[in-house]
Amino acid sequence: MRVTPAGLYCEPAGVYIDPSRAVDRAIVSHGHSDHARPGHRAVLATAETLAIMRARMGADRAGGSQQAMPFGQTLDINGVGIRLVPAGHVLGSAQVVLDWQGSRIVVSGDYKRARDPTCAGFEPVACDVFVTEATFALPVFRHPPAVGEIARLLTSVRLFPERCHVVGVYALGKAQRLIAMLREAGWDRPIYLHGGLIPLCELYESLGIPLGDLRPLPARQKRGAAAAGLAGEIILAPPSADATLWARRLADPVSCAASGWMRVRQRAKMRGIELPLIISDHADWDELLATAAEVAAPEVWITHGREDALAHALGQRGIRARALHLVGRDEEDEAAEAPIAVP
Ligand SMILES: [Zn+2]
Ligand SMILES: [Zn+2]
Numbered sequence: 118m119r120v121t122p123a124g125l126y127c128e129p130a131g132v133y134i135d136p137s138r139a140v141d142r143a144i145v146s147h148g149h150s151d152h153a154r155p156g157h158r159a160v161l162a163t164a165e166t167l168a169i170m171r172a173r174m175g176a177d178r179a180g181g182s183q184q185a186m187p188f189g190q191t192l193d194i195n196g197v198g199i200r201l202v203p204a205g206h207v208l209g210s211a212q213v214v215l216d217w218q219g220s221r222i223v224v225s226g227d228y229k230r231a232r233d234p235t236c237a238g239f240e241p242v243a244c245d246v247f248v249t250e251a252t253f254a255l256p257v258f259r260h261p262p263a264v265g266e267i268a269r270l271l272t273s274v275r276l277f278p279e280r281c282h283v284v285g286v287y288a289l290g291k292a293q294r295l296i297a298m299l300r301e302a303g304w305d306r307p308i309y310l311h312g313g314l315i316p317l318c319e320l321y322e323s324l325g326i327p328l329g330d331l332r333p334l335p336a337r338q339k340r341g342a343a344a345a346g347l348a349g350e351i352i353l354a355p356p357s358a359d360a361t362l363w364a365r366r367l368a369d370p371v372s373c374a375a376s377g378w379m380r381v382r383q384r385a386k387m388r389g390i391e392l393p394l395i396i397s398d399h400a401d402w403d404e405l406l407a408t409a410a411e412v413a414a415p416e417v418w419i420t421h422g423r424e425d426a427l428a429h430a431l432g433q434r435g436i437r438a439r440a441l442h443l444v445g446r447d448e449e450d451e452a453a454e455a456p457i458a459v460p
């Protein structure tokens with residue numbers, strides 16, 4: 118396995134993992150755009166990831182040939198045993214397990230250890246080299262239980278029935294996880310969606326993840342009508358949409374955001390977030406270290422994020438760590454909003 122300009126390349130199998138540009142053969146860990154690029158000649162991924170790729174980039178750009186591989190099945194390519202294992206990040210997200218001549222590399226992609234009702238949970242696989250992300254690899258990042266954050270949102274909704282709550286969420290993964298957790302917490306009212314979130318919510322539903330009563334935001338209503346209609350309701354929107362015109366039509370919105378970065382108060386303040394919710398789809402500091410210990414790999418490669426802090430902490434635990442400095446990551450999901458300075 119080596120690092121090339123296009124990303125991680127498994128030489129004996131002739132296959133790239135999450136390459137940053139179009140290649141002949143790619144294994145794609147999950148559907149976020151910094152891992153799933155268009156135009157590969159052949160793509161191997163879970164059926165869910167392939168469906169997400171087709172929905173986002175169009176069937177013709179999602180890979181010349183697409184091979185769906187279920188979790189747990191092993192494929193042999195030139196003597197390399199290849200297997201996908203759940204990563205717990207978003208629907209379809211997988212770790213790639215590669216066995217070759219008695220040694221094993223696990224490329225985890227993005228992952229989290231916290232429970233997520235919209236995808237299969239992370240499964241640790243013992244290996245010789247563990248390839249990990251490091252988005253939240255600083256001791257300051259400890260994500261509280263997400264159920265508590267959902268409870269805070271619902272408490273605020275009850276306290277301010279005359280206002281609506283607009284939650285900034287990423288379109289793939291975070292939106293659906295938030296909806297599913299609201300349903301588990303007993304919120305059975307309609308949830309209103311900004312148009313940018315609707316296609317992937319529909320896709321999740323078609324892939325067997327029930328999300329309940331979802332409605333598009335009423336379009337172009339008069340101010341009074343919209344305000345009357347959505348007071349007391351929960352609205353989800355992409356994080357970038359909260360300053361746009363439509364938000365100003367809403368009933369005195371409480372601006373919320375669901376992201377691991379909401380741990381940094383300053384950052385929430387900078388974005389004008391009144392109710393920051395610390396809900397992340399990436400492993401926090403404790404999860405990163407616990408996972409490295411669990412897979413018991415003597416060597417860890419770090420793809421992107423806070424590589425130095427994690428490498429240092431692993432080194433102290435007797436694990437050889439290597440920062441790969443992969444290019445083209447962090448373009449979507451929480452990783453994309455890395456703050457300039459973290460206390
Ligand atoms: Zn991701
Ligand atoms: Zn990523």
